[in-house]
Amino acid sequence: MSLLHIVCQNCDGINRVQSETLKQDPRCNACKHLLFINSPLKLTAKNFKAHLSNSDIPVVVFFWNNTCMHYKNMDAAYALVTSNMEPWIRMAKINTEQEQSLAINNKISMSPTLILFRKGYEVSRKTEQMNAGDIMKWITSYI
Numbered sequence: 674m675s676l677l678h679i680v681c682q683n684c685d686g687i688n689r690v691q692s693e694t695l696k697q698d699p700r701c702n703a704c705k706h707l708l709f710i711n712s713p714l715k716l717t718a719k720n721f722k723a724h725l726s727n728s729d730i731p732v733v734v735f736f737w738n739n740t741c742m743h744y745k746n747m748d749a750a751y752a753l754v755t756s757n758m759e760p761w762i763r764m765a766k767i768n769t770e771q772e773q774s775l776a777i778n779n780k781i782s783m784s785p786t787l788i789l790f791r792k793g794y795e796v797s798r799k800t801e802q803m804n805a806g807d808i809m810k811w812i813t814s815y816i
């Protein structure tokens with residue numbers, strides 16, 4: 674049994690959740706929203722640090738922008754992976770055109786880019802088009 678810090682996708686508050694109850698649709702103590710909604714969390718300069726440094730579960734971030742011709746395929750794959758990997762992984766997305774400072778700070782030069790973070794630190798990065806199976810294989814090799 675272990676206690677995990679999970680950051681709310683709605684209010685960015687930090688919740689303590691027993692690992693055994695992660696699968697039972699836990700809600701935020703503060704705002705009562707579901708901690709996971711089966712859809713990638715939209716990260717911005719405002720909430721990036723709260724989620725990256727306070728999550729006990731790994732955070733995977735999909736850096737994307739509309740000019741990438743592979744974006745639509747990757748986005749569909751990423752949505753599928755999200756519904757499979759949450760709540761064991763926090764799945765998030767960053768629009769690099771809207772969030773240029775995050776793109777620069779994370780040294781994003783290619784689109785699409787996927788980065789797996791643990792406790793705020795980059796553990797692995799992929800800069801190629803991947804299907805859902807490839808993405809899941811990559812994530813599970815690090816957990």
Ligand SMILES: [Zn+2]
Pocket residue numbers: 681682683684685686701702703704705706
């Ligand atoms: Zn909340």
